[in-house]
Structure formats: C-alpha cells, structure tokens
Amino acid sequence: MTAATTNPAVLRATNVRKTYQLGRLRVPVLRGVNIDVRRGEFVAILGASGSGKSTLLHLLGGLDAADKATTDTGPASIEFDGNDLIRLSTGRLDEYRRRRVGFVFQFYHLLPELTVLQNVTIAAMTAMGKLEYWSKRGEVRAHASALLERVGLGHRLLHRPAELSGGERQRVAIARALVNKPDLLLADEPTGNLDRVTGASILDLFTDLHKAGQTIVVVTHDEATAARADRVVRLVDGSVQPS
Amino acid sequence: MYQFLLTHRYLTSKVMPLLAALAVALCTAMVIIVWSVMGGFLVMLINSGRTLVGDVTVSWPITGFAHYEELIKRLEADPDVAAATPTIETYGLIGLPDGRTETVMIKGVDGPSYTEVTDFASTLHWKPIDKPHAKDTFSEDPRLANHTLWNFVFEGGKRLVRFEKPERGNVAAEKPGAVLGISVSGFNIREQWGFYPGQARARQPDGTVKPVQTILPVDGNVTINVLPMDSKGRAVDMVARSFPVANEFHSGLYEIDHKTVFVPLASLQDMLKMNRATKVATGSGVAINEKGEEVFTAPTVIGEDPARVTNVLVRGKTQSFESAAADKLADKVGVIYRQFAKDFEGQVPPSTSIRILTWEDQNRTMINAVRKETALVLFIFSFVSMTAVFLVLAIFWAMVSEKTKDIGILRAIGASRTGVAGTWLLYGAAIGLLGAVVGFGIAYGVVTNINAIHEWLGEKLGLYIWDPKVYYFSRIPSDLNATHVTIVLAGGVLASCVGALWPALRAARMSPVRALRFE
Numbered sequence: 001m002t003a004a005t006t007n008p009a010v011l012r013a014t015n016v017r018k019t020y021q022l023g024r025l026r027v028p029v030l031r032g033v034n035i036d037v038r039r040g041e042f043v044a045i046l047g048a049s050g051s052g053k054s055t056l057l058h059l060l061g062g063l064d065a066a067d068k069a070t071t072d073t074g075p076a077s078i079e080f081d082g083n084d085l086i087r088l089s090t091g092r093l094d095e096y097r098r099r100r101v102g103f104v105f106q107f108y109h110l111l112p113e114l115t116v117l118q119n120v121t122i123a124a125m126t127a128m129g130k131l132e133y134w135s136k137r138g139e140v141r142a143h144a145s146a147l148l149e150r151v152g153l154g155h156r157l158l159h160r161p162a163e164l165s166g167g168e169r170q171r172v173a174i175a176r177a178l179v180n181k182p183d184l185l186l187a188d189e190p191t192g193n194l195d196r197v198t199g200a201s202i203l204d205l206f207t208d209l210h211k212a213g214q215t216i217v218v219v220t221h222d223e224a225t226a227a228r229a230d231r232v233v234r235l236v237d238g239s240v241q242p243s
Numbered sequence: 244m245y246q247f248l249l250t251h252r253y254l255t256s257k258v259m260p261l262l263a264a265l266a267v268a269l270c271t272a273m274v275i276i277v278w279s280v281m282g283g284f285l286v287m288l289i290n291s292g293r294t295l296v297g298d299v300t301v302s303w304p305i306t307g308f309a310h311y312e313e314l315i316k317r318l319e320a321d322p323d324v325a326a327a328t329p330t331i332e333t334y335g336l337i338g339l340p341d342g343r344t345e346t347v348m349i350k351g352v353d354g355p356s357y358t359e360v361t362d363f364a365s366t367l368h369w370k371p372i373d374k375p376h377a378k379d380t381f382s383e384d385p386r387l388a389n390h391t392l393w394n395f396v397f398e399g400g401k402r403l404v405r406f407e408k409p410e411r412g413n414v415a416a417e418k419p420g421a422v423l424g425i426s427v428s429g430f431n432i433r434e435q436w437g438f439y440p441g442q443a444r445a446r447q448p449d450g451t452v453k454p455v456q457t458i459l460p461v462d463g464n465v466t467i468n469v470l471p472m473d474s475k476g477r478a479v480d481m482v483a484r485s486f487p488v489a490n491e492f493h494s495g496l497y498e499i500d501h502k503t504v505f506v507p508l509a510s511l512q513d514m515l516k517m518n519r520a521t522k523v524a525t526g527s528g529v530a531i532n533e534k535g536e537e538v539f540t541a542p543t544v545i546g547e548d549p550a551r552v553t554n555v556l557v558r559g560k561t562q563s564f565e566s567a568a569a570d571k572l573a574d575k576v577g578v579i580y581r582q583f584a585k586d587f588e589g590q591v592p593p594s595t596s597i598r599i600l601t602w603e604d605q606n607r608t609m610i611n612a613v614r615k616e617t618a619l620v621l622f623i624f625s626f627v628s629m630t631a632v633f634l635v636l637a638i639f640w641a642m643v644s645e646k647t648k649d650i651g652i653l654r655a656i657g658a659s660r661t662g663v664a665g666t667w668l669l670y671g672a673a674i675g676l677l678g679a680v681v682g683f684g685i686a687y688g689v690v691t692n693i694n695a696i697h698e699w700l701g702e703k704l705g706l707y708i709w710d711p712k713v714y715y716f717s718r719i720p721s722d723l724n725a726t727h728v729t730i731v732l733a734g735g736v737l738a739s740c741v742g743a744l745w746p747a748l749r750a751a752r753m754s755p756v757r758a759l760r761f762e
C-alpha cells in the first residue's frame with residue numbers, strides 16, 4: 001500500500017449496471033458496481049472469466065454506455081473530474097477518451113496500415129486540430145518516439161504492426177495510450193496473450209509508469225498480475241466483493 | 244489530420260479502392276462519351292441545317308410571291324442584314340443517265356447571291372484540293388491533280404453553269420447547269436465509314452461497282468421534271484428540261500445530299516412559269532374577220548405578271564449559333580415585310596400569313612428529335628450509371644465493414660463520429676476524384692479518336708455501328724462540352740462520397756466496443 005490510497009479519487013463509479021439484451025433475453029453483467037480510483041493509484045480488478053471485468057473497464061473508459069438509472073435500481077454514476085460519464089454527451093465523451101484516459105486492449109488493436117510511430121502519433125492527432133498538429137508535428141513526433149523508446153521500441157519506429165511480436169505490439173499500444181498524457185491508464189488483460197516472461201516485462205513497464213505517478217487500472221484474472229497493484233478489487237458475478 | 248494520413252494509407256495499401264475508382268472511371272467515361280457524341284450530333288446537325296438556308300427565310304411555298312427584288316433591296320438596306328437572296332423550292336423528279344428516276348427537292352438559286360447568303364460554295368465537292376483525304380492512302384482522289392479543270396468546275400458550280408467544250412473557235416460556251424447532292428446520282432459511292440474515295444464509281448447492272456472515267460454523270464446531263472402551277476395554285480402540265488451537271492455538293496447531311504438538286508433560279512422560274520409574263524385579255528388575240536374566219540391579232544395587253552419566288556433567304560451580319568440572334572433578325576425581317584406588304588397590298592401575301600422562319604424553325608423537327616433522343620439516351624445511361632453507383636456503394640460497404648475494427652480503434656482513442664465519417668468521406672472523395680480523372684482521360688481519348696476507333700472496329704471485327712445512311716453524317720460527330728464534363732465528373736465524385744459516407748456513418752454510429760468486436 002502506498003500513500004496513493006489516501007489521495008482524492010479521480011474516478012468514482014457508483015451503482016454501475018450493464019445489461020446486455022440478447023434477443024428477448026436480458027443478461028445482467030454488472031449488477032451495481034461501486035469502485036473508487038485515487039490519483040496515483042495502481043488498482044487491479046481481479047475476476048474469473050466472464051465475470052464482467054472487460055465490460056466494467058469499457059464503461060470506465062467511456063467506450064460503452066452503462067444502463068440508465070431507473071427507480072428500482074437507484075441512482076448510478078461514473079464520476080470523473082466532477083463529470084458523470086453516464087450523462088455526458090457524445091462529444092464530451094469523445095473528449096474524455098481523447099485526453100483523459102488511455103486504453104490498452106488485450107488484443108492490442110493497432111491500425112495495420114500504419115507504422116509503429118504513426119500508430120502512436122495518430123492518437124495525438126485526434127486530440128489536435130489540423131493546424132495545431134501541423135505546427136507541432138515535430139514535437140509530437142519527438143514525444144511519440146521518446147515514448148516508444150521508453151517502452152523499448154526505439155529501433156522499430158517504421159515497422160508495421162504485422163512485423164512485430166505480441167509483446168512488442170502491446171508496447172506500441174501502451175505508448176499510444178500514453179501519448180496524450182492521460183490522467184488514467186486503463187488496461188484490459190494487457191498480458192493475457194503473452195508468455196510469462198514477456199508479460200512480466202510489460203508489467204514491469206506498468207510498475208515503472210506507476211512509480212512515475214501514473215494512475216493505472218488493470219483488469220486481470222491472474223493473481224500474480226494483481227499482486228503488482230496497490231489494491232485489488234475482486235469482481236464476482238457482476239459485483240465487487242467486499243474485501 | 245489523421246483523416247489524411249489514413250486516406251493516404253488506405254489508398255496505397257489495398258486493391259479494393261482501385262476497383263472502386265475503376266468503376267467510377269468507367270461510368271463517368273461512358274456518360275461523357277455518350278453526351279459528347281449526342282451533343283456533337285446536335286451541333287453538327289444545327290450547323291449543317293444552317294449551311295444551305297441562311298439565318299432567316301421569308302417563305303410563301305408553291306405559288307411564290309412577287310416583287311421579291313424590292314423586298315431584297317429593302318432587306319439589304321437594313322444594317323443588320325448582310326445579304327438576301329431569292330430561291331424557289333419545289334419538289335420534282337430527276338431523270339438520271341442510268342435510267343433511274345428519283346424524287347428530289349429542287350431548289351432554284353441565283354448563284355452569286357446564294358453563295359453570299361449561304362455556305363453553298365464550301366459544300367461544292369468538285370474543286371481543286373491540295374491534301375488527300377485522310378483515308379486516301381494512295382492519293383487516288385482525282386481532285387488532287389488537274390487543278391485548272393477543277394477550278395473551272397468549281398467556278399461553274401458556284402454560278403450553276405457548265406462550260407461546254409468550244410465547238411467552234413475557242414470560246415467555251417456556258418450552259419445553265421444543275422448541282423446535285425453528292426448522293427443523288429449514285430455515281431459517288433461512299434465507303435462504309437463515310438468517305439467518298441474521290442474516284443466516282445458506277446454500279447453496274449450485275450451489282451458490281453466499277454470506276455467511271457468522268458466524275459459527273461456519263462453524258463453529263465440529267466432531266467429535271469417539275470409541276471408548274473399558276474398563281475392561283477392550279478397545276479399546269481409537267482415540264483421537263485435537261486441540264487448538264489455543273490458540280491455536286493456535299494453538306495454532310497445525308498438527307499440533303501441524297502435528295503436535293505440545285506438549278507439556276509431563272510431556269511426554274513421559266514419551267515414553273517414563275518417568270519415575268521404579260522397578261523392579255525381573254526379572247527383577245529383571236530378575231531373573226533368579215534369572212535367569218537378566225538384570225539390572229541395582236542393581243543390586248545392588260546398588265547404584267549411579275550416574276551415570283553417561293554423564298555427569300557436572309558443572312559445576318561452577326562454570325563451566331565444562338566437561337567436568340569436568329570429570332571431577333573426574324574423580328575426585323577418581319578417589320579420590313581409588314582411595310583413591304585402594305586406598299587404592295589393585294590399583290591404580295593399579307594404579312595399576317597407570310598412565313599418568316601429562322602434556321603432553327605426550319606430544322607425544328609430534326610433538331611427537336613435529336614434533342615429528345617439525347618435526353619432519352621442520357622436518361623438511360625444515367626440509369627445505367629445508377630447501377631455503377633450501387634456498385635461503388637457495395638464496394639465501399641465491403642471496405643468499411645472490413646475496416647469496422649479500425650473505426651472502433653479510432654473511436655476508442657477519441658476520434659469523434661464526424662471525424663471518422665470524415666475520414667471515409669475523404670477516402671470516397673479521393674477515390675471518386677481518381678476515378679473521375681481517369682474516366683475523363685478515357686472519355687477524352689475515346690471522344691477525340693472516335694472515328695479512328697470506329698474504323699478500327701470496322702476493319703478488325705467488321706463492326707460498323709455508325710451507318711451514315713441512318714445517321715445523317717458521314718463522320719461520327721463529337722463535342723466535348725466543358726459544362727457537361729464538369730457535371731458528369733462532379734456526379735462521379737459525389738456518388739463516391741455518398742457511397743463511402745453511408746456505410747461509414749453506420750459504422751461511426753456504433754459504440755466503440757461494438758465496432759471493435761465487429762467481425
């Protein structure tokens with residue numbers, strides 16, 4: 001446990017629900033999740049496969065919409081910096097994804113046509129106007145290269161994702177997630193597809209980032225991964241188990 | 244900014260967009276070609292229609308009207324009128340040297356003034372030429388040599404006279420001659436691609452075609468038969484007269500070249516009894532003498548019937564293809580005629596019934612038919628192009644579906660819906676633009692070489708789509724109109740944008756997570 005646990009919360013999810021509609025069938029996946037993430041904290045969400053970890057992380061990252069609150073379920077909110085993501089307009093939500101969070105996926109999700117460097121700079125481009133990017137393109141490129149250098153890919157800048165190993169692709173994804181200096185880094189099973197050694201090196205990277213002050217939420221089903229975190233939140237059947 | 248980066252990357256790394264661009268290219272090319280050819284057809288039709296009728300015609304068919312010299316004098320006094328000329332138009336029969344008789348339009352014209360009002364002189368076929376026709380690979384055209392002879396024939400054509408070989412002394416005799424449409428005699432056999440080889444050939448009774456030595460009908464004479472009418476419109480007996488052939492003309496309009504014969508105005512007036520005549524009292528000229536015998540006496544002259552023509556053609560000073568210019572001139576002619584009719588009341592047709600027609604009025608049926616045909620063909624081809632738009636749409640649908648995951652990624656890293664849709668709009672525009680440029684290139688190549696291509700098809704595959712007999716013109720006309728081209732190209736780009744935008748909007752509306760999971 002570090003001092004971060006006493007910092008103010010950057011993200012506070014209250015009574016978050018998510019139900020999938022499969023034809024006529026309503027599949028409740030999240031049944032009222034409450035979770036706080038404090039500034040500078042490294043939180044691991046641990047749960048079995050199918051427990052709804054990814055679903056939760058998507059909601060926290062603004063990638064999907066939580067259920068609207070009803071009278072039976074009670075009020076729900078995902079507060080970030082004084083805003084409630086559940087009630088945010090599409091435009092503001094785009095803005096949130098663009099500048100405030102960085103997302104790392106289990107399957108990397110890089111754009112295959114772009115080079116490693118472009119995969120990182122494109123995230124910076126989305127956050128800038130054309131003119132702004134044009135005037136700062138040198139800076140952006142330098143910053144992206146520095147990030148790639150930091151994740152150990154300084155020599156692969158002009159390669160295509162298809163030419164990289166899984167671990168290397170995940171490093172590119174991490175660099176992309178960090179390029180806009182997000183308040184919050186969300187990672188969904190970042191090592192799920194990697195062997196133990198490679199996975200460990202990725203986790204070392206997270207630990208380093210955390211030490212440098214980055215707020216991180218990692219989703220995993222692996223106890224060893226969770227052990228790296230300041231705090232572990234257990235998700236069972238769509239709700240957080242009291243620790 | 245990322246939109247440009249992605250568009251560039253997508254364009255350079257896939258075959259699909261090139262296929263889409265090709266579809267756009269072929270469609271735009273097709274529509275441009277059709278429009279250019281049909282448009283060219285119309286322009287050529289209008290031009291050819293004008294060639295032999297001047298800008299405005301004052302017309303009183305069949306019986307004709309008198310005092311035309313005075314009308315012409317008054318017309319030519321107007322500052323907007325360049326020249327005016329009297330003509331007679333009538334239908335008649337032509338007897339050809341090989342025994343055939345054909346129905347033709349017979350026009351009596353006054354050579355010198357007619358050549359001023361119309362482009363008659365330039366349509367004359369038998370004249371000296373310096374360069375052989377593009378198809379005349381062996382320079383067999385007889386007009387290339389013997390320029391003195393051809394100059395004679397050309398000059399004779401302009402004045403509608405034939406210079407006969409001097410029988411006595413060395414003074415060539417001039418006889419009024421006829422100028423035939425090039426296809427009237429049947430001696431000038433046109434190649435399938437519309438070229439007159441120059442060497443006239445005659446169809447033999449057994450069906451074969453043999454070159455003939457003289458380019459003008461064998462004994463040089465044709466017989467013109469017309470049906471004269473008196474000033475009340477009653478038919479008098481058929482009149483026949485033999486004319487030597489002075490020249491032949493080639494307007495390019497098959498209907499005209501096949502069915503028109505020019506003769507000197509004076510001759511036709513004479514034949515049709517439209518020339519100046521003395522009127523005598525009925526019963527005068529014959530008297531009964533004391534012996535009860537009929538004797539001829541000098542007839543009592545009671546007046547004079549002035550010469551008549553059916554048309555007066557007018558050429559304006561400003562040469563314009565705008566119908567408005569001709570309409571303006573027609574109004575002027577109308578005003579002049581009104582005064583003329585007032586001054587000659589009772590002797591000339593009243594201004595309320597005289598027909599004053601512009602070149603466009605005269606060719607209205609033909610021009611309108613082609614306009615309608617152009618519209619119809621364009622409509623059909625635009626419809627065909629709709630298929631292509633759907634093809635483009637289908638290709639884009641496939642491309643966007645394939646790239647839905649990319650859209651999910653872009654949305655996940657914060658790209659807005661409009662930003663993502665904009666990427667595809669840009670992509671569609673780029674493909675559309677590429678297609679349009681290539682399409683224009685294809686269309687330009689085809690349109691400017693359409694006759695060469697047509698001939699090549701004819702030579703290699705025996706495929707002659709353009710039969711000059713059906714299509715008035717011997718060459719496939721074309722007119723690459725900038726406005727039309729712009730419309731078509733813009734349409735192509737627009738179709739691509741729509742084709743790309745629709746599936747892209749659908750993908751952009753998905754939540755990022757759904758897009759990421761899209762298979």
Ligand SMILES: Nc1ncnc2c1ncn2[C@@H]1O[C@H](COP(=O)(O)OP(=O)(O)OP(=O)(O)O)[C@@H](O)[C@H]1O
Pocket residue numbers: 020021022027029047048049050051052053054055056221
């Ligand atoms: N789009 C969807 N439609 C319907 N059901 C869904 C959808 N997405 C997820 N689910 C269901 O929600 C449940 C939780 O899924 P989720 O991906 O959040 O689990 P997870 O905890 O991340 O599992 P894993 O460890 O295997 O990644 C699963 O039972 C899954 O079938």
Ligand SMILES: [Mg+2]
Pocket residue numbers: 053054055188189
């Ligand atoms: Mg998961």
